[in-house]
Amino acid sequence: MCGVFGAYSPSDFVAEEVYLGLSALQHRGQESAGVAWIDNNRRVNTIKGMGLVHEALSQSVLAETPVRSAIGHVRYSTAGGSMLQNAQPICANYAQGPVAIAHNGNLTNFDELRGILENRGAIFQSTSDTEAILQLLAHQPKRSPFEALLRALAEVRGAYCLVVLLEEGLVAARDPWGFRPLSLGKRGDNYYVASESCAFSLLGASLVRDIAPGEVVLINGNGVTSYSLPIKSPKKWLCSFEYVYFARPDSVIEGRSVYGTRQEMGRKLAMSWGASGADFVASFPDSGTTAALGYAQASGMPFKAAVVRNRYVGRTFIQPTQKVRELGVRIKLNPCPELFRDRSAVLVDDSIVRGTTAGLVVSMVRECKARSLHLRISSPPIKYPCFYGIDTPSSGDLAAAKCDEDDMARTVGADSLHYLSKEGMIEAIGLPPDSLCTACFDGEYLEGAKSFNHPPGCCGGIFD
Ligand code: SF4
Known part of the structure; x- marks a missing residue:
C-alpha cells in the first residue's frame, strides 16, 4: 500500500503543498517519500529519502521550489524491496521529454513485462514494478508522452492508481477495476489528486469526485480532461479493506465516509x-x-x-x-x-x-x-x-x-x-457487493484467478 499526491496550479507554487498532502497520507506508507517536478530546462527533478515525510524531504527546500505542478509518493513496499532505489516518484528524461510516475498498487504481470522489455534492451534501475510503466512509455519514442502512457497502461495488469507528471500536464489514472481509491480535489483554480480525500482538507481544498475506474485525467491550462483507458473491465473491484483498516476515517471513498x-x-x-x-x-x-x-x-x-x-x-x-x-x-x-x-x-x-x-x-x-x-x-x-x-x-x-x-x-x-x-x-x-473485492476474506479472486492472465502477444502493439 502506498499514497500518491499530485498538484497543478495556473498561478501558485505547489511543491510545499505536495509535501503537506503526503503528510496527510503518511498512514499509507512510512518507508520512503519523494516529490518530483519539471524545471524550466525541461528536466525532471526529484527529492527522495527513506523514512517518514519529514525525515525524507525538506519542507523548506520545497517551499522555495518555484513550480506550478508536482507529484509525490509515500511508500510501503509490496513489490521490490525497501531501499532508496525503489523510492518513488520514478523519473526519467527520455527522447520525448521528462516524465515522473508515482504508483499505488501492484502490477500482476510485472515479471512478464520485465522479461519482454529486457529482451528489447531495457535496463531496469530498480526492482519496483512501477518502472515497467516508465520503460513501456520510453519504448515508444515516436509517440507523445501522454499517448505513449495510454498505450503503456493498456499493457499492464493488476492494481494501480497513478499520478504522472509530463510536459503535457498532470495525469491521474486508475486501473479499470478500481482496486485502490483515487480522488480529485479543487481549491480555486488549483487541482489536486490524492489517494484519499483526507489530504485535501489540510490544503483548504474540496473533494470534487473520485477518479473513475478505467479513467485517465489530464490536468493542465485547459482544465480537467477525462479519457478512458483502452481496456475495460466487466465490473468494479474496490478493496473493501480500505474501509476496514487502510483509509483514514476522515476520508470519503465512492461517496461513503470511512468513519461512517x-x-x-x-x-x-x-x-x-x-x-x-x-x-x-x-x-x-x-x-x-x-x-x-x-x-x-x-x-x-x-x-x-x-x-x-x-x-x-x-x-x-x-x-x-x-x-x-x-x-x-x-x-x-x-x-x-x-x-x-x-x-x-x-x-x-x-x-x-x-x-x-x-x-x-x-x-x-x-x-x-x-x-x-x-x-x-x-x-x-x-x-x-x-x-x-x-x-x-x-x-x-x-x-x-x-x-x-x-x-x-x-x-x-x-x-x-x-x-x-x-x-x-x-x-x-x-456499495453493491459485486463492486467490492473481498478476496482476502473469501478467496474469490478476480475472474477466479490469483492474477490476471495477460493476452498472448503482450506489448506487440506498442513496439512498432
Ligand atoms: S479486499 Fe483484500 S484481497 Fe482485495 S484488494 Fe483489499 S486487501 Fe487485497
Missing part, C-alpha cells in the same frame, strides 16, 4: 454478537476505535479508552534491539489496570492478521486482573493473501486460515471471540 462505514461495522458486530454481560467496550487504538464506538452505541455499553497508545513510538525513535523485541507490543499499546481490574470488557479491533498483537494485548489485560475479556473483530476473518498491492502474509501465516472462532479465542486467551460477517461488512460499506 467503520462505525456501522461496529454497530452490526454488536447486533450480531451482543454485550456478553460486559461492563464496557474498549478498542485497540487507533484502528479499532471507530468500530468500538459503533459497538458501544448499538450495545448500550459505555466506551472507555482503556487501552492507551503511545503516539510517538515508531521505528524512527526506537531501534529494534533484543530488549525492544522482548517488550513487543507493550512499547505501543498499554491497558489501564484500574479500568480493567475486576471488570468484564469487550475489546474491539478492526482485524486479525497473524494474531500476535491480539494475543499480547489480551495477555496484558489479563495481567490487569480483568474478570472476563471478549474480543470482537469488525471484519470477517482474513484467510487468504492479497495479490493486489497489500503486504499480507501467505495463508500459512494468517491466523484465521488455521483457526475457527473458538480456536482463535483459545489461542489469544480471550473468553470469547467473534468476527463481523462478510455480509455485515458489505452492508456497512453500502
Whole structure:
C-alpha cells in the first residue's frame, strides 16, 4: 500500500503543498517519500529519502521550489524491496521529454513485462514494478508522452492508481477495476489528486469526485480532461479493506465516509454478537476505535479508552534491539489496570492478521486482573493473501486460515471471540457487493484467478 499526491496550479507554487498532502497520507506508507517536478530546462527533478515525510524531504527546500505542478509518493513496499532505489516518484528524461510516475498498487504481470522489455534492451534501475510503466512509455519514442502512457497502461495488469507528471500536464489514472481509491480535489483554480480525500482538507481544498475506474485525467491550462483507458473491465473491484483498516476515517471513498462505514461495522458486530454481560467496550487504538464506538452505541455499553497508545513510538525513535523485541507490543499499546481490574470488557479491533498483537494485548489485560475479556473483530476473518498491492502474509501465516472462532479465542486467551460477517461488512460499506473485492476474506479472486492472465502477444502493439 502506498499514497500518491499530485498538484497543478495556473498561478501558485505547489511543491510545499505536495509535501503537506503526503503528510496527510503518511498512514499509507512510512518507508520512503519523494516529490518530483519539471524545471524550466525541461528536466525532471526529484527529492527522495527513506523514512517518514519529514525525515525524507525538506519542507523548506520545497517551499522555495518555484513550480506550478508536482507529484509525490509515500511508500510501503509490496513489490521490490525497501531501499532508496525503489523510492518513488520514478523519473526519467527520455527522447520525448521528462516524465515522473508515482504508483499505488501492484502490477500482476510485472515479471512478464520485465522479461519482454529486457529482451528489447531495457535496463531496469530498480526492482519496483512501477518502472515497467516508465520503460513501456520510453519504448515508444515516436509517440507523445501522454499517448505513449495510454498505450503503456493498456499493457499492464493488476492494481494501480497513478499520478504522472509530463510536459503535457498532470495525469491521474486508475486501473479499470478500481482496486485502490483515487480522488480529485479543487481549491480555486488549483487541482489536486490524492489517494484519499483526507489530504485535501489540510490544503483548504474540496473533494470534487473520485477518479473513475478505467479513467485517465489530464490536468493542465485547459482544465480537467477525462479519457478512458483502452481496456475495460466487466465490473468494479474496490478493496473493501480500505474501509476496514487502510483509509483514514476522515476520508470519503465512492461517496461513503470511512468513519461512517467503520462505525456501522461496529454497530452490526454488536447486533450480531451482543454485550456478553460486559461492563464496557474498549478498542485497540487507533484502528479499532471507530468500530468500538459503533459497538458501544448499538450495545448500550459505555466506551472507555482503556487501552492507551503511545503516539510517538515508531521505528524512527526506537531501534529494534533484543530488549525492544522482548517488550513487543507493550512499547505501543498499554491497558489501564484500574479500568480493567475486576471488570468484564469487550475489546474491539478492526482485524486479525497473524494474531500476535491480539494475543499480547489480551495477555496484558489479563495481567490487569480483568474478570472476563471478549474480543470482537469488525471484519470477517482474513484467510487468504492479497495479490493486489497489500503486504499480507501467505495463508500459512494468517491466523484465521488455521483457526475457527473458538480456536482463535483459545489461542489469544480471550473468553470469547467473534468476527463481523462478510455480509455485515458489505452492508456497512453500502456499495453493491459485486463492486467490492473481498478476496482476502473469501478467496474469490478476480475472474477466479490469483492474477490476471495477460493476452498472448503482450506489448506487440506498442513496439512498432
Ligand atoms: S484481497 Fe483484500 S486487501 Fe487485497 S484488494 Fe482485495 S479486499 Fe483489499
